[in-house]
Every structure is written in structure tokens, then in C-alpha cells.
Amino acid sequence: MQVDGNVAGDDGNGRNGGNGSETPAAWARVKRRLRAELGEDVFASWFARLELEDVVEGTARLTVPTRFLKSWIESHYLDRVLTTFKAEIAEIARVEVGVRGTGAPAKAALPSAAKPSAASPLARLHAAPQPAPVAALAQSTPEARAEGGDLTGTPLDGRLTFTSFVVGRSNALAHAAAERVARHDGEGALYNPLYLHAGVGLGKTHLLHGIGHAAREAGRRVIYLTADRFMYGFVNALKTQNALAYKERLRGIDLLILDDVQFIQGKSIQAEFGHTINALIDAGRQVVVASDRPPADLEALDERVRSRLAGGLVVEIGNLDEQLRVSILTARLQSVRVSHPTFEVSPAVAAYVARAITANGRDLEGAVNRLLAHATLTGTAVTMETAETAIRDLVKNREPKRIKIEDIQKLVASRYNVSRSDILSERRTAAVVKPRQIAMYLSKVLTLRSLPEIGRRFGGRDHTTVLHAVRKIEKQIGEDAVLGDEVELLKRMLQD
Ligand code: ADP
Ligand code: MG
Numbered sequence: 001m002q003v004d005g006n007v008a009g010d011d012g013n014g015r016n017g018g019n020g021s022e023t024p025a026a027w028a029r030v031k032r033r034l035r036a037e038l039g040e041d042v043f044a045s046w047f048a049r050l051e052l053e054d055v056v057e058g059t060a061r062l063t064v065p066t067r068f069l070k071s072w073i074e075s076h077y078l079d080r081v082l083t084t085f086k087a088e089i090a091e092i093a094r095v096e097v098g099v100r101g102t103g104a105p106a107k108a109a110l111p112s113a114a115k116p117s118a119a120s121p122l123a124r125l126h127a128a129p130q131p132a133p134v135a136a137l138a139q140s141t142p143e144a145r146a147e148g149g150d151l152t153g154t155p156l157d158g159r160l161t162f163t164s165f166v167v168g169r170s171n172a173l174a175h176a177a178a179e180r181v182a183r184h185d186g187e188g189a190l191y192n193p194l195y196l197h198a199g200v201g202l203g204k205t206h207l208l209h210g211i212g213h214a215a216r217e218a219g220r221r222v223i224y225l226t227a228d229r230f231m232y233g234f235v236n237a238l239k240t241q242n243a244l245a246y247k248e249r250l251r252g253i254d255l256l257i258l259d260d261v262q263f264i265q266g267k268s269i270q271a272e273f274g275h276t277i278n279a280l281i282d283a284g285r286q287v288v289v290a291s292d293r294p295p296a297d298l299e300a301l302d303e304r305v306r307s308r309l310a311g312g313l314v315v316e317i318g319n320l321d322e323q324l325r326v327s328i329l330t331a332r333l334q335s336v337r338v339s340h341p342t343f344e345v346s347p348a349v350a351a352y353v354a355r356a357i358t359a360n361g362r363d364l365e366g367a368v369n370r371l372l373a374h375a376t377l378t379g380t381a382v383t384m385e386t387a388e389t390a391i392r393d394l395v396k397n398r399e400p401k402r403i404k405i406e407d408i409q410k411l412v413a414s415r416y417n418v419s420r421s422d423i424l425s426e427r428r429t430a431a432v433v434k435p436r437q438i439a440m441y442l443s444k445v446l447t448l449r450s451l452p453e454i455g456r457r458f459g460g461r462d463h464t465t466v467l468h469a470v471r472k473i474e475k476q477i478g479e480d481a482v483l484g485d486e487v488e489l490l491k492r493m494l495q496d
Contacts, residue, residue, distance in 0.1 A: 168324030201360025
């Protein structure tokens with residue numbers, strides 16, 4: 001970290017690059033002033049890791065460990081730092097901030113994340129990129145690729161069938177509805193659309209593929225599309241002026257399955273999405289949709305489309321209870337043993353893993369992969385102890401901290417030097433509007449609250465105001481890297 005050799009100061013921060021031995025002492029005084037002027041909080045956040053490398057021809061060269069800190073200090077405090085410097089060393093005319101070293105990942109350098117890492121080298125070893133057998137295991141077996149062409153759907157994964165889907169209390173209704181829709185062979189459609197929603201890893205995609213397989217087996221024409229595939233198809237079709245053919249094609253099927261519709265964006269695509277859904281439903285074709293939120297919370301979509309989506313059967317899949325987790329895990333272990341007959345996991349270990357990993361099916365699958373990797377690589381049986389090490393990082397991350405809107409408001413307020421009541425107030429000065437919009441944006445992306453609820457928590461504002469703020473900040477983040485970094489940092493501080 002040290003650039004020039006002669007460390008003269010005793011505060012551990014000074015680096016004297018040839019401007020006399022009093023520089024380190026002066027630097028220590030600069031830091032003391034900054035601390036006094038800005039307050040302990042701000043100082044600890046932004047300046048604790050600022051170091052003086054040297055002073056060359058009137059330029060004080062400072063360094064910080066991350067690009068983010070550099071841009072933050074440059075955009076918020078450069079004048080302040082220069083003035084403070086000048087007060088101590090008159091001949092300083094400029095201040096430069098650089099990034100030292102490259103080693104540490106940005107997160108480790110964040111002010112609120114400066115705790116020492118608890119992970120042991122062994123745990124890190126296990127958290128390392130997944131080795132080959134695991135990748136092979138996770139591979140899907142697409143069966144529909146042969147159909148080819150942009151107008152076909154995303155291939156179905158051969159593993160994700162009704163047979164491999166474990167039914168429990170939290171998903172029984174969704175499963176029953178999915179089966180009925182898939183096997184329905186009477187006139188018209190049953191529940192149209194069938195709308196499934198749940199958090200990540202709770203089996204939405206699995207059920208959708210299950211519907212696709214079963215309906216195809218029954219001879220029905222099925223297209224399964226992820227949101228991005230749907231958009232891609234339309235964009236392409238619009239570009240090549242094939243939109244009409246594309247629509248015709250979509251309307252000529254019996255069952256349209258759309259996954260992750262929360263990602264559908266773009267004005268014309270949304271309009272096409274709406275038309276397509278309407279046309280299919282009106283023609284008595286079955287539509288099945290999955291999303292991470294209920295229809296009313298699909299803010300990007302037109303109100304009419306939302307209510308159409310809500311007009312069939314809406315089913316939520318709840319969190320996996322422990323019993324269901326054990327069943328899913330056991331089933332998964334069994335299927336792995338088809339290709340790895342020597343892979344043994346005792347019921348006690350399986351029970352432990354199912355108890356430890358509470359988040360979702362994806363993590364359960366990850367755990368099986370880790371255990372398998374462990375067994376294959378070391379050639380030893382999986383004991384309780386090795387299981388514990390293998391899944392440690394999955395366990396640690398299992399429950400993302402629940403973030404409160406109030407905490408978001410407090411943090412953002414303090415960062416922007418306004419009060420929380422300013423944020424909740426009617427005031428419309430720029431100094432208040434920007435932090436308010438950032439706080440609304442963070443509330444949307446970090447909590448599960450709906451827009452109307454967020455509006456209520458921000459002094460009783462309308463949900464359209466919140467939507468406007470969210471869109472605006474999203475756009476600005478895209479255009480302004482410094483703001484992007486700022487918001488990213490706030491996010492991490494809240495998540496820590
Ligand atoms: P989502 O689409 O809701 O994010 P997925 O359907 O991709 O979740 O599920 C994540 C993983 O968990 C998949 O490997 C899936 O097979 C598995 N999974 C989830 N729920 C079940 C279940 N009830 N039975 C068997 N596997 C499940
Ligand atoms: Mg999914």
C-alpha cells in the first residue's frame with residue numbers, strides 16, 4: 001500500500017513523498033479537522049481509509065481502496081478536502097484521489113462492511129466455483145430444441161415434470177390447478193389465465209414446465225416462453241415486419257405458458273403482450289402465467305392487462321415448510337443416485353440439511369450439488385460435519401435481512417443531510433426531492449411492499465408518485481455512474 005518508503009509519521013497514515021518531514025503530521029491534522037467538521041459518522045464512512053501517498057509539486061495525492069470511494073469523495077468532498085489541506089499546508093493547490101492496489105473486492109472496503117470475514121479457508125474452498133460433476137448434474141435436457149426458429153418457445157427441461165414435483169401444503173393448490181389445466185381436454189379453457197406467483201425458487205418454473213410436458217403428451221400445441229424470449233421474439237418480428245405472422249403463430253396454439261412476466265417491459269412489447277393475452281383468452285385458448293408478484297403489483301403493465309391477468313385463477317405458492325423440504329431433498333438425492341450409485345447421504349444428514357436451508361428449492365438443489373461434489377472429490381462418505389461445511393454459505397445467506405422502509409428513510413436522510421420528516425413532508429425543493437425519490441426507489445427494490453403501501457409510508461403519497469420516482473431513479477442510474485454507485489452503496493449498507 002505504501003508508495004514511498006520513508007514513513008515518518010506515527011499515526012500510521014502519513015506517507016511522506018518528499019515534502020519535508022512535517023507532511024505526515026500535517027496530514028494527521030487534516031484528518032482531525034475533517035473529522036471535527038464532518039462529524040464522526042461521515043468521517044468514518046468516507047475518510048477512515050483515505051491515505052496520503054505523497055505531495056508532488058503542490059498536488060496532494062490521496063488514495064482509497066475502491067473506485068466507489070474515489071468517485072464519492074470526488075463528487076461530494078473534494079473542495080472540502082482541498083480547503084482543509086490548504087489550511088494546513090499553504091502550498092497545496094490541488095488534491096487528487098486515486099485507487100490503491102487492486103486486490104480487495106469492493107464489498108470488503110465498504111464502510112459498513114468493514115468487519116473481518118468469518119469464513120474459514122475451508123469454507124471458502126467449498127464456496128468456490130462449482131466443479132465439473134456439479135455442472136453436469138445441473139444441466140438441463142432440452143427436448144424441444146429441434147423445433148428451432150425464433151417463433152418457437154423456450155425448450156422445456158426434461159427434469160421438471162409433475163412426477164418430479166413434490167406436493168406439500170404450500171404448493172398443493174397451485175399444483176392441483178396446474179394439473180387440471182394441463183390435462184383439461186374439454187371445450188374452452190378452465191381458469192383463464194392461470195396465474196401463479198411466488199418468491200424465487202419456490203417451484204413456479206417447475207410447475208410451468210410440468211404443465212407444458214403434460215399438455216404436449218396429450219397432443220396439445222404448447223408454447224412455453226420466458227419473458228425475455230417473448231420480448232426477443234416480438235422485437236425480432238417487429239424488426240423484420242413479421243409481427244403479424246408471429247401473432248398468428250402465437251394465436252394458433254392451444255396453450256401459451258409465460259414465465260417471469262414481471263420482466264416484460266417496453267411500451268410496444270407491453271401492448272403486444274396485452275393484445276396477445278386478450279386474443280388467446282377470447283379465442284378460448286389456455287394461458288398460464290408465472291410471476292414473482294401478484295397481478296396488481298405488475299406496475300409496468302397497463303391497468304387493463306393487469307385486471308385481465310387477475311381475472312382467471314390467481315394462486316400463490318407459499319414458502320416450503322420443513323416437511324416439504326425434506327421430501328424435495330430426498331427426491332433429489334434419489335434422482336442423483338441414478339447416475340452416482342455410490343453417493344450416500346444418511347437420513348439424519350438429509351434432515352439436517354433440510355432444517356438448515358429454509359430459503360427455497362434452488363438452495364436445496366445447490367446443497368445436493370455441494371454434497372455430491374464433496375463426495376466425488378474426496379471419495380469419502382458425507383458425514384454431518386462435512387455436510388455442515390459444504391452448505392455453510394448457503395445457510396448463512398438463507399434469510400436475507402428484512403429491510404424496513406423506515407430504515408431506508410433514515411439512512412437516505414442522513415446521507416443527504418436532510419431529516420426523515422423532510423422526506424415525508426410536502427416540500428418540493430431539489431435538496432429534498434432527490435433523497436425522497438431515492439428512498440422510494442430503494443423501498444421498491446429492497447422490500448416487498450406494493451407501490452400504494454410505499455406511497456402511504458411516504459407521507460400518504462399516491463402510488464403513481466412512487467412509480468414516477470422509481471422509474472426516474474432507474475433511468476438516472478443507467479445514465480449516471482456516480483449515482484449508480486451511490487445507490488448501490490446505500491443498498492449494501494441496508495442489506496448488511
Ligand atoms: P421459481 O421458478 O419459482 O423461481 P423453480 O421452479 O426454478 O423456482 O424451482 C427452483 C428449484 O427448486 C428447481 O430445481 C425445482 O425443481 C426445485 N423445486 C421447487 N419446488 C419443488 C417441488 N415442490 N418439488 C420438487 N422440486 C422443487
Ligand atoms: Mg422461475
